[in-house]
Amino acid sequence: MTKQNDPYDVVITGGRVMDPESGLDAVRNVGITSDKIDIITEQPIQGTDTIDATGHVVAPGFIDLHAHGQSPFDIKTKLRDGVTCPLEIEAGAYPVEVFYKEREGKAQANYAVSVGHVWARMAALDGVDPKGLGMYTGAMNACVVDGSQWHEKNTDDPKDIEKILANIEEGLQQGAVGIGVPVGYYNKCTSAELEAVFALAKRYNTFIATHVRYMSNIQPSGIMGILEVIALSFAYDVPLLIQHIHSTSLHRTKEALSLVDAAQKRGLNVLAEAYPYDFGSSVIGADYLGEGFQETMLMDYSDILYIKTGERMTKELLAKYRKEDPGGFMMMHHMRMEDVDAAMQHDGVIVGSDAMGFADMNGKNLEWDDAPEKGVAHPRGAGAYAKTLRLVRERNYMPLMTAISKMTYLTARWLEDFVPAMKQLGRLKPGANADITIFDPDTVTDNAAAETGKFALPSTGIPYVIVNGNIVVKDSEVLKVYPGRAIKGGNG
Numbered sequence: 001m002t003k004q005n006d007p008y009d010v011v012i013t014g015g016r017v018m019d020p021e022s023g024l025d026a027v028r029n030v031g032i033t034s035d036k037i038d039i040i041t042e043q044p045i046q047g048t049d050t051i052d053a054t055g056h057v058v059a060p061g062f063i064d065l066h067a068h069g070q071s072p073f074d075i076k077t078k079l080r081d082g083v084t085c086p087l088e089i090e091a092g093a094y095p096v097e098v099f100y101k102e103r104e105g106k107a108q109a110n111y112a113v114s115v116g117h118v119w120a121r122m123a124a125l126d127g128v129d130p131k132g133l134g135m136y137t138g139a140m141n142a143c144v145v146d147g148s149q150w151h152e153k154n155t156d157d158p159k160d161i162e163k164i165l166a167n168i169e170e171g172l173q174q175g176a177v178g179i180g181v182p183v184g185y186y187n188k189c190t191s192a193e194l195e196a197v198f199a200l201a202k203r204y205n206t207f208i209a210t211h212v213r214y215m216s217n218i219q220p221s222g223i224m225g226i227l228e229v230i231a232l233s234f235a236y237d238v239p240l241l242i243q244h245i246h247s248t249s250l251h252r253t254k255e256a257l258s259l260v261d262a263a264q265k266r267g268l269n270v271l272a273e274a275y276p277y278d279f280g281s282s283v284i285g286a287d288y289l290g291e292g293f294q295e296t297m298l299m300d301y302s303d304i305l306y307i308k309t310g311e312r313m314t315k316e317l318l319a320k321y322r323k324e325d326p327g328g329f330m331m332m333h334h335m336r337m338e339d340v341d342a343a344m345q346h347d348g349v350i351v352g353s354d355a356m357g358f359a360d361m362n363g364k365n366l367e368w369d370d371a372p373e374k375g376v377a378h379p380r381g382a383g384a385y386a387k388t389l390r391l392v393r394e395r396n397y398m399p400l401m402t403a404i405s406k407m408t409y410l411t412a413r414w415l416e417d418f419v420p421a422m423k424q425l426g427r428l429k430p431g432a433n434a435d436i437t438i439f440d441p442d443t444v445t446d447n448a449a450a451e452t453g454k455f456a457l458p459s460t461g462i463p464y465v466i467v468n469g470n471i472v473v474k475d476s477e478v479l480k481v482y483p484g485r486a487i488k489g490g491n492g
């Protein structure tokens with residue numbers, strides 16, 4: 001509606017505008033009205049707020065489908081990494097309603113969650129309420145009292161499956177974006193149950209995002225885990241997102257990638273994701289750290305770090321923490337950089353951070369304005385996106401437009417079939433959502449590292465981030481504004 005002469009709410013002048021959808025890569029001025037991109041032009045334009053983006057790239061806000069960490073501190077850190085949509089899709093939440101309610105009017109970035117099969121199982125099999133993001137509500141440890149049925153029980157009783165499915169359905173009806181199926185954490189889940197979950201996804205016209213079974217180089221391997229979900233995706237005609245493909249395929253990542261290519265060639269809607277690190281992080285009670293992990297994952301006890309105490313594991317310590325604190329976080333060195341590169345650089349593989357929530361050294365939650373030096377967790381939660389851009393610069397990792405596409409457009413385009421709001425995200429064009437990330441391609445860098453005081457250091461070289469037309473990061477400072485909106489699936 002804006003006339004050419006009216007000032008826009010925000011204008012971004014002189015930046016190198018890069019839009020992965022159209023391929024536009026040129027110096028342009030961008031005018032924003034309300035929450036939308038209004039104009040992209042070579043002509044000078046005026047705005048109430050002006051951002052001089054000379055020497056900077058103006059890109060769509062980065063979309064992360066793999067952001068476990070969802071606290072205000074985590075989201076603030078994500079914004080510094082250029083992410084305007086940090087979504088929790090792999091583990092998801094249950095009840096989904098709780099997740100959305102907690103964020104209404106309080107979110108600095110856009111938010112969305114899948115319904116987590118894992119939490120739906122805990123609620124059904126252990127009677128534990130995961131209270132939203134079960135990863136941070138002690139749900140996993142609470143199940144220990146009951147013998148962790150979600151993890152220990154074979155689901156061959158149709159009544160169990162029925163209860164689990166009812167919980168997943170409830171999540172979809174509450175707006176969940178897809179179904180998160182991290183089955184690699186509950187290998188006793190039967191094929192009958194997985195089939196039922198895929199059939200449900202088809203009924204709701206949604207997708208399955210998964211951490212596959214068998215994080216292993218040897219049989220049964222991560223490749224078998226991928227074959228299982230590709231077969232189910234084909235049989236039930238359900239779109240599939242294989243998250244962190246390199247961290248479960250390990251030394252066989254190239255084989256995993258060619259399987260995904262082959263499936264796509266046959267017309268399957270399968271997407272793979274990767275993060276740019278050769279070490280991982282998760283809960284210490286994970287199935288794959290059970291007996292024989294040295295052979296399956298080609299690592300030793302000392303390659304596993306228990307985050308709360310900073311201890312490297314021994315046989316005794318690992319057994320102790322798996323028993324006493326199965327939901328406690330660990331980091332582990334189980335990948336080779338050549339496999340990480342293969343996944344990150346592979347055509348069509350999207351970037352997702354797998355960000356774990358930051359806490360302090362004692363495992364206590366952090367406040368929004370706590371110093372970044374206090375945060376402890378895998379550095380990918382702070383630096384995955386800037387690191388990708390740094391690799392583009394330092395190692396000629398891939399064309400810059402390709403990197404931006406993997407962090408924005410490819411993700412949005414895949415999701416838009418199930419998540420209508422995604423049609424207006426991941427693009428820089430008139431009419432699109434004004435989610436915009438402005439970075440300096442010559443200096444942008446991650447600063448987070450797996451060293452004391454450095455885990456959560458924010459990325460630099462990303463001075464401005466705009467969410468729904470609102471400047472949230474200004475001169476590399478996160479402002480106290482809350483323009484984030486709920487993004488919901490088509491059934492909510």
Ligand SMILES: [Zn+2]
Pocket residue numbers: 090182211243244
């Ligand atoms: Zn995972």
